[in-house]
Amino acid sequence: MKIVVFGLTVSSSWGNGHATLWRGLIRALAADGHQVTFVEKDVPWYRDTRDLHQLPGGRLLLYRDWAEVLARKRDLLDADAVIVTSYCVDAVAATRLIEAEARGLSVFYDLDTPVTLARLAAGEPVDYLPPNGLGGFDLVLSYTGGPALDALRDRLGARRAAPLYGHVDPATHHPAPPHAVFGGDLSYLGTYADDRQAALTRLFIEPADRAPAQRFVLGGSGYPADFPWRDNIYFMRHVAPADHPAFFGSSRLTLNITRADMAAMGWCPSGRLFEAAACGVPIVSDDWAGLDRFFVPGEEILLADRADDVLAALAVSDAELRRIADAARARVLAQHSSAARARELVAMLEDVGQAAMVAT
Missing domain, CATH: 3.40.50.2000 (Glycogen Phosphorylase B;)
Incomplete structure (x- = not known):
């Protein structure tokens, strides 16, 4: 599969839990023969704390202005699946672009579901959610399972919601001598x-x-x-x-x-x-x-x-x-390894893709 991700960050692990998760998942996907491009806005706070400059097993695309993404949209949208994540700086713009021009599956991955739902319940804006909810996506993935999946369907209109839990890459997290x-x-x-x-x-x-x-x-x-x-x-x-x-x-x-x-x-x-x-x-x-x-x-x-x-x-x-x-x-x-989650992700994408083919 060719997969494109519009996400918060993979290049800096400073003050966020997204980067390490994506690094492990992308490495595992690449090991199984899949191609992943991660699209990340080059914001100052992550630029100054960047601890990854090349993405092992994938391609990192840093941009400073959305026009740079639009100039490459033909390549980016020619993918089997395009994923937008929570806290992606340009999540709404990415969603609009995907809905209009992507050839493959559209996926929203909320790595912060409890925060998303709590802010909605409090009447607070959630910048990374499309104004019309999540009903336009072929698949909505959630870092949280259980009742959260029902809330994503009932409150945000997700047609298909499934968990993609956290994980760990044993290549980077393993027993080590004490220091x-x-x-x-x-x-x-x-x-x-x-x-x-x-x-x-x-x-x-x-x-x-x-x-x-x-x-x-x-x-x-x-x-x-x-x-x-x-x-x-x-x-x-x-x-x-x-x-x-x-x-x-x-x-x-x-x-x-x-x-x-x-x-x-x-x-x-x-x-x-x-x-x-x-x-x-x-x-x-x-x-x-x-x-x-x-x-x-x-x-x-x-x-x-x-x-x-x-x-x-x-x-x-x-x-x-x-x-x-x-x-x-x-x-x-x-x-709970990154390899296990990568297989789960691919299996879900294949199931949704087959269902879409049958429906058409």
């Missing part, structure tokens, strides 16, 4: 978010308060000056994807915290959850509906609702933590 800089008893990797702060306080700051002899390591961008740091919390402002294996591999245990909208909706595993598991570190996570669809609690992941649960997880023996980590890694490699 002294990242070493700690409990780590947390994530960009600062207001709606995660209460859980971060409960599951990271409070345990650090109560276990002053243990080392807590936090990595991520956007943390404010008034963040409630503790003497035993060590901070890395930005941990590049290439350093994720060493970051995770240096922790005895790592914490996963889900964005509030994602946790409330459920069925929305973050890519970071799969990355940590692929790196072979045991995970303690907040709980949400559908989590047991991806990992078996107590067998492949530990769950925490309060500080006591985190401290109890830290007290688990090394041997038991290793068993949990190994089980989670095996589950991810079998079911």
Whole structure:
């Protein structure tokens, strides 16, 4: 297949969860013989933090003005499937162009479904949604499953809605030797978010308060000056994807915290959850509906609702933590790799394409 993606970014992993996901998915699609072009607006904040300049297994097209896209539209729209994603800067313009001139399937991929639906419910504008909803697309993919799929159909008119969950590329996220800089008893990797702060306080700051002899390591961008740091919390402002294996591999245990909208909706595993598991570190996570669809609690992941649960997880023996980590890694490699998601995507595109041929 020839696939074109109009997306937020694949070239910079700074402050977003899209780039790493697309890199793994495109690599996997290319390994199966598919051709992918990623079209990205060259905005200053990603230009200044760019950590990928050539797309392994694909083609990266950076543009500064929409006229540059229009000048290449014949090539871009001559594809088996054209995908527009949430937070794509020119999503509406791309949608109009696809509806008018694309020869293949049109697809919308919402990698931020809980945010999309929460903003709609609050009456707030969603810049990346077409004014007439999602009914014009042949297929709507969602990073979130469960009830979110019904909402995409009922509220936004999606004709076909299906989940394409997060995933991990084992070529970039894998067990690695520990590094002294990242070493700690409990780590947390994530960009600062207001709606995660209460859980971060409960599951990271409070345990650090109560276990002053243990080392807590936090990595991520956007943390404010008034963040409630503790003497035993060590901070890395930005941990590049290439350093994720060493970051995770240096922790005895790592914490996963889900964005509030994602946790409330459920069925929305973050890519970071799969990355940590692929790196072979045991995970303690907040709980949400559908989590047991991806990992078996107590067998492949530990769950925490309060500080006591985190401290109890830290007290688990090394041997038991290793068993949990190994089980989670095996589950991810079998079911939640980028290669697995690439096959799911292609299968869905083929099914929709065949259905369209039968209908005509």
